[in-house]
Amino acid sequence: MSIEIRKLSHIYNEGTTFASVALDAIDLTIQEYCMTAIIGETGSGKSTLVQHLNALLLPSKGEIQINDRIIKADEKPKQLKALRKKVGLVFQFPEYQLFEETILKDVSFGPKNFGASEEEAEQRAKEVLKVVGLDESYYEKSPFECSGGEKRRVAIAGILAMDPEILVLDEPTAGLDPKGARDMMQLFVDIQKNYHKTILLVTHDMEHVLSYCQHVVVLSHGKIKRDCDVKTFFSNVDDLKEMKINPPAVIRLREALLAKGFKLDPSLLDMEELAKQVAKEVKR
Numbered sequence: 001m002s003i004e005i006r007k008l009s010h011i012y013n014e015g016t017t018f019a020s021v022a023l024d025a026i027d028l029t030i031q032e033y034c035m036t037a038i039i040g041e042t043g044s045g046k047s048t049l050v051q052h053l054n055a056l057l058l059p060s061k062g063e064i065q066i067n068d069r070i071i072k073a074d075e076k077p078k079q080l081k082a083l084r085k086k087v088g089l090v091f092q093f094p095e096y097q098l099f100e101e102t103i104l105k106d107v108s109f110g111p112k113n114f115g116a117s118e119e120e121a122e123q124r125a126k127e128v129l130k131v132v133g134l135d136e137s138y139y140e141k142s143p144f145e146c147s148g149g150e151k152r153r154v155a156i157a158g159i160l161a162m163d164p165e166i167l168v169l170d171e172p173t174a175g176l177d178p179k180g181a182r183d184m185m186q187l188f189v190d191i192q193k194n195y196h197k198t199i200l201l202v203t204h205d206m207e208h209v210l211s212y213c214q215h216v217v218v219l220s221h222g223k224i225k226r227d228c229d230v231k232t233f234f235s236n237v238d239d240l241k242e243m244k245i246n247p248p249a250v251i252r253l254r255e256a257l258l259a260k261g262f263k264l265d266p267s268l269l270d271m272e273e274l275a276k277q278v279a280k281e282v283k284r
Contacts, residue, residue: 088164
């Protein structure tokens with residue numbers, strides 16, 4: 001599903017003395033069937049941008065096109081239910097949105113709300129619970145008895161149950177321990193590859209950007225600062241410093257070794273390959 005953003009602006013409290021420009025005439029094409037990282041400092045416009053994708057926020061100026069659906073600043077959008085079925089938005093700490101007495105009922109709620117029968121909704125819920133790694137032993141369990149990581153998987157299953165074509169993840173690993181965060185990110189990679197989803201990942205974690213994403217969009221003060229593939233993005237360390245971005249560990253280590261005189265490939269982005277080159281240097 002293609003996403004085209006044209007001259008999009010969003011102004012909070014427009015027309016008042018408290019008006020604040022969150023997005024400033026941005027143009028952006030989101031690549032289909034890949035994972036795109038949306039990064040930037042707090043207040044750069046990341047969350048504002050992604051909330052436009054299913055019309056939780058509407059443009060102050062400009063427009064967004066999702067396939068043949070266009071949302072314009074001067075038009076009140078219709079049939080938002082259909083749009084929100086196509087674009088699934090997973091907020092930070094989505095487990096706080098759980099409310100049903102059992103996990104199966106919670107995950108079934110979305111499909112039923114979009115018109116599925118009880119039987120169809122339950123079947124869909126069982127399918128996506130399997131996708132997120134929760135077997136039938138969880139069906140009748142209360143979501144509030146689960147661990148933090150399990151609750152998050154239930155919440156994500158609730159979004160997947162509606163079969164969105166686009167999945168927007170706003171800091172999806174916030175509050176998880178390192179292993180839980182890695183497992184969660186691998187889940188999204190598997191979903192993207194196996195079910196051909198377009199995924200947007202709002203994150204501050206550069207390790208995740210390097211390890212799991214194919215494309216990067218950097219926002220700064222409501223404008224697009226960078227829009228490129230991951231390898232290009234991490235290739236210029238000076239650019240990263242200018243944007244106040246702390247590089248992933250492999251880049252920090254590579255740069256430290258280069259500064260000490262090691263003869264290494266200055267574009268290395270893989271820790272195992274870096275270790276091999278360091279070992280060769282040490283043997284000389």
